[in-house]
Amino acid sequence: MTIQENVSLRPFNTFGFEAKARYFVEVQTPDELRNLLLDPRWKEVPKQILGGGSNVLLTQDVEALVIRIGIRGLEIIREDNEYLWLKAGAGESWHNLVLHCVQNGYAGLENLSLIPGTVGAAPMQNIGAYGVEIKDVFEELEAVEMHTADLRCFDTAACSFGYRDSVFKRALKGKYIIVSVTFRLRKQPVFHVSYGDIQKTLADMNVQVPSIEAISEAVIRIRQSKLPDPAVIGNAGSFFKNPEIPQAQYEALRERFPELPGYATAPDTIKVPAGWLIEKAGWKGYREGAVGVHARQALVLVHHGGGTGQQIRDLAEKIQRSIEEKFGIRLSPEVNFL
Structure with a gap:
């Protein structure tokens, strides 16, 4: 188990953004992980866990010990x-x-x-x-x-x-x-x-x-x-959760948007496809420099190369405001921001 310093995290996130980990280690067994956590040299150092990097948005360098979980079996x-x-x-x-x-x-x-x-x-x-x-x-x-x-x-x-x-x-x-x-x-x-x-x-x-x-x-x-292949274009799959709204709100929206899809998930609760909302608001295929919205699936934000995680975050916030203004629904990200 080797702890490295100032390691690029670009290979470890599917968006393909450049960010550095102050310290980086990959653990192969539960015992290695436990020994690391108990090591007095690292006890007080902030820690960040990383798996496949497919559900994370790196917006800055990570001033922590990044622990990549490599436990197999x-x-x-x-x-x-x-x-x-x-x-x-x-x-x-x-x-x-x-x-x-x-x-x-x-x-x-x-x-x-x-x-x-x-x-x-x-x-x-x-x-x-x-x-x-x-x-x-x-x-x-x-x-x-x-x-x-x-x-x-x-x-x-x-x-x-x-x-x-x-x-x-x-x-x-x-x-x-x-x-x-x-x-x-x-x-x-x-x-x-x-x-x-x-x-x-x-x-x-x-x-x-x-x-x-x-x-x-x-x-x-x-x-x-x-869905786009992250090996071809950077992305983290579905960026937003499908919102769940009260049935009364859904029915009111259906009066304005008769084609609005919805699926009952609980009594008086309807799940609405976030991708439909984003597409209806005109974002599908949108591009802003190095980042954008996928042309075939509006739920996926993409990195065309040379951009930053903060640019994706800014775009996500614009989409959230747009959906809230048009539909009265606040989208929540699935992706974790670092």
């Missing part, structure tokens, strides 16, 4: 006739985990194919797509308390999952570092194909009988058709 820890429980290291690639499950017939994660980032970041965000969220397949996670280096187990209730949310983004923000996540996966799949374009894409693929392999491939095709 996949292990079936128990199984019964219906389920198996798969434990994954927090540093594993999320998409590689999904592919591993699909290839081995472990059902439950196939709708979450091609989401960037690492396993450890997934429960923090309660990532979700096409009708499935982490909380639907989650069993427990292990996390290290940053101050004491104690290892603690969190079950579903303790994580307090919400829409793209968990206790680790609220009361326990910055207090724990996730080192492993255990998923409860089905041996006999229950398919989720009613959300988005999955059924249409399966039909285009000439799939008569669904399978987790086919659903994963369909989701990959849909995401590739809508």
Whole structure:
């Protein structure tokens, strides 16, 4: 475990922004992480955790010890006739985990194919797509308390999952570092194909009988058709959350915008697609120097090269003001700002 100084974080964020970490280290095991946190030389130094860098906006140099989580490993820890429980290291690639499950017939994660980032970041965000969220397949996670280096187990209730949310983004923000996540996966799949374009894409693929392999491939095709590859153009995927608004507000907006989509998520609560709002306000395909809004998906802010994280932040704030003025809705970012 080597601690480096003044390290460029450009390779470690999918926007591709240049920023430097005052100190930088990658940990490979939970014990390495715990020893680092207990080391008196680093005890009082501010710390920042980094996974895949796919959900972070670097707006400045990071005057802290940046700890990149490189903890790997996949292990079936128990199984019964219906389920198996798969434990994954927090540093594993999320998409590689999904592919591993699909290839081995472990059902439950196939709708979450091609989401960037690492396993450890997934429960923090309660990532979700096409009708499935982490909380639907989650069993427990292990996390290290940053101050004491104690290892603690969190079950579903303790994580307090919400829409793209968990206790680790609220009361326990910055207090724990996730080192492993255990998923409860089905041996006999229950398919989720009613959300988005999955059924249409399966039909285009000439799939008569669904399978987790086919659903994963369909989701990959849909995401590739809508979302830019960070290797080609810098981005962090969906930049804003889909807002949830009172049904009365939704119905009032429908009088002005009859085509406004919405999905009931709770009694008297409607989720509205943020991408639709942004596109309707005229931002789709907008470019401002080195940054802009993707031409095919208005929910994605992009970095064309040579720009800064602050420029993306400024653009995001302009979009927020515009949506609030036009629709009376305040968009919240999914991306974490540093």
